Amino acid sequence: MIGKAPRWIVIFVGIIACIWVIPIAGIVVTSLRPPEGVSLGWWHFERFDLTFDAWHRVWDKYPLSQSMWVTMKTAGIATALTMVLTPAAAYAFHFLNFPFRRILLIIIINAFVLPQQVVIIPLFTLWRDLGLIDNILSVLIPYVGMSFAWSIFLVKNFFEDFPRELVEAAKIDGCGPIATFRHVVLPNSLSPIFAVGILQFLWTWNALLLPMLFLRNDVPLPVLLARISGSYEINWDLRSVAAIITTIVPLLVFLVFQRQFAAGSQTRTGAKE
Structure with a gap:
């Protein structure tokens, strides 16, 4: 029978998982922000405008x-x-x-x-x-x-x-x-x-x-x-x-x-x- 994992292991694994998720979240946010917002860094939310313009441009411009x-x-x-x-x-x-x-x-x-x-x-x-x-x-x-x-x-x-x-x-x-x-x-x-x-x-x-x-x-x-x-x-x-x-x-x-x-x-x- 497999025992329950100690709490510190769960917390440690959770922290590692969050660190791994940060770049993925950055890519998703970058794809939804205009170029001027991306130039400031995806983590800046002073002007947080969402747009699908990059998605349309990629599909129209590239095969x-x-x-x-x-x-x-x-x-x-x-x-x-x-x-x-x-x-x-x-x-x-x-x-x-x-x-x-x-x-x-x-x-x-x-x-x-x-x-x-x-x-x-x-x-x-x-x-x-x-x-x-x-x-x-x-x-x-x-x-x-x-x-x-x-x-x-x-x-x-x-x-x-x-x-x-x-x-x-x-x-x-x-x-x-x-x-x-x-x-x-x-x-x-x-x-x-x-x-x-x-x-x-x-x-x-x-x-x-x-x-x-x-x-x-x-x-x-x-x-x-x-x-x-x-x-x-x-x-x-x-x-x-x-x-x-x-x-x-x-x-x-x-x-x-x-x-x-x-x-x-x-x-x-x-x-x-």
Whole structure:
């Protein structure tokens, strides 16, 4: 039975939560104030005029709806491919025997410590030679490929405690590797797969470096948010609106799937939930 937390812990956590909320409140207030009010600082309320002018200007001046669609398309495809390929790769590395298995696993896991900046120039040269600059594949391939390092490690770590008796029983019943994976391993591995999907979606949704370098016309929301900043004025009100729009979807995704994310982070058993 879980006891009640001490009052000082509740007060301390409440103070930390309030500190975290202050920047969010500042962004919301900045998006609703005129430029002259924003220049004084969003915390000054001597002249507190609310207006939706920044929201109208952002939607009229910048292609937010198009960028929203591009972001949803790239993040959705990259997340779906990662959720499909990662458990299959982790299953192969953990349960199957094939030549150079350990060497391949070490190479993939070591890619986890490889910064994105290291592969930028080789990727740019490769995509230029293949004619993939300003093509969605130029970001989808790195999104999926660079996610294998941590995603395979996460799912394989879950398989460490997976009951091998279930796999052996499937072999006795005549199931091959693919049937065993499909009917035994995959249904009992949904928690880490959901955790991988949430992390991948949040990463690809907020990615800035790769799409900024490889995409030109149809750009995702983070790139558009970077472009909203003016050359001679910072446009804090417009940037606040774009920041709110950019963060709404990942926030909703995390709130909806937070139970699956927590289960995937904590589950270390192969028992089906």
